[in-house]
Amino acid sequence: MSLALATLLYEWRRYMAAVMALALSGLLVLAMTGVFIGIGKGFTAAIERSSADVIVLPPGATALFSGPMGMPRRYIPLIYNHPEVVQVRPLAMSGGMFQNIRNIDPTMSAADRARQGAPRQRNVMVNVIDTAPGSVTIPVDYSDELVEALRQPFTVAVDESALPTLGVQLGDRAIYNGQTVTVVGVIRGYPNMMQPTIVTSRDTLRMMGQTSDSSPRVGPLMIAIEDPARAEIVAAQINAASRGAYRAWTRVELAEANAGAMFEEGILVIIIGGCVVLGAIIGVAITWQTLRGAIMANIKEFASLRALGVSMGSLRRIVLELSFWVGLVGVVAAIFLTWLVSLLASANAVIIALPISLLLIVGGGLVIIAMVSGLLSLGILKNSQPADLLR
């Protein structure tokens, strides 16, 4: 084991401040970025977990919610021209006013009634599925029972995180856009911290008279193909045949674009950029001072190495190696802390998404912060004058 690593492990208390500074800097950036990606995921989860292998968007779209969404309905048969396409369904999204219904007990006192409060009214986003078996719009984690239940007229499903917001429970009746619906399912894993989301079937929506089936334009097209493993090839072939009229994305490609699209929002870039700058400054300042102190504490030992002929360059390498290990421990601590925070967040229906690429970027940044702190601390080695050891 190297001197740097042994020192870090043995005197870990001395380096704790630096590790914590790095961990908290990392947490700041990871959690903020993760929350924003998570907000985005709240809107796109139904598409990203759908059984569609390929999604077709209008040519100008850079992600699901960036750029135009509608296309002429006549594109549907064009997509079917590809021999491997088995199903094309337009993605329908809707929205409206959702209100819970409270059972009024006539024997209830006025005070009890007042305590119940007014009925809750919320604007909700509606994800629409086709309930035909094997439909491409059904997310992969929906159970057959849930789809079966949604197949009944005037039924909706609600994510468990939206239940308190909407004031409903499984089996309750509620009013959606003026018509009575029944909550027949509770889904898990689709929290949306900006707007509660409900799921219903295209048939229910049609019976309510709220679909736009007669419209010449449709939303993004969700496509199932024979062999999902060939999604990339098929998407490329659809694109080749499109003459620029539309663009096919694989599901993975679209999910990445959706996450990335969050960061084209100016305000998000400012918030996250601010966190990065603050985190870096605080991380460098504390890590630098901690390293300085720790090196100073061992300065006589370093000086004795100098006396024995170990060059200044070698001592610098020891310090830089030490900084590297401090950075690495900081990365582990940052990821662990962020994971804890994300557990806490998900218990409260807030998604903190931590894609590997984000962890790698922030982890690399933390190691760089530690190394910069190490470089700044090198000056202190000038104090390792072996002549001072002679008294």
Add this chain to the structure above:
Amino acid sequence: MTTATHGKHGDFAIEAKGLVKRFKTGRTHIEVLKGVDFDARHGDLTMVMGPSGSGKSTLIAALSGLLKPDAGRVDALDVDNLWKLSSGRIDKFRLDHCGFIFQGFNLFPALSALQQVTTVLKYQGLSGDNARRQATAALEEVGLGPRLHQRPSALSGGEKQRVAIARALAKNPQILFADEPTSALDGENGQVVIRLLRRAATEHGAAVICVTHDPRLEAWADRVIHIEDGRILDDQRRTPEANPMLASAH
């Protein structure tokens, strides 16, 4: 540890002429070394004695390439005028040829006795296995065979100094500098340490230059140089007592 010897007993290992060193204090200069001539031979335990402030520590700093003198030259082993070399070459010279023992032991708290020694050996370019073997031998020679894996916090003062000596001796140095090596130790441990220095001179042929004001150590020396006010007062060659343990056990 190999018992390789260096040079021939009696050959000059280090020779210095006209060393002058001044320190600036405020507006005046204090001359700590006033034209000191010095030499030390292989196989000798050369004792430099003098009161504090006499310049003895400055002398070995100048001899060992740690502190550049204002005037004078140092010829060490086959190097003519050590101070003409670049600082990197001086470091390399020390790495290859010099051992150092200080009053404070200056051991890294995180490293075991074995690691203290191997760390230095690895900088000399030894492979991990060779370094471990050589370090183990050095620690066994100073009687720490059973304590190889103890950290400094688990060692007594005498044991720590023995680790420091092993660290200096494992390199098999031709010149060994010791600065007050016994003054932080009790009498018994001091005896152990000086005996090890004596052995480094006699068996390994190193030129051992030991700065001390501990009169008990005089009995072990081949040569005693008294220094005061930056000048050498006298330079006596003597025969180490056959059993200095008794002579100094008072």
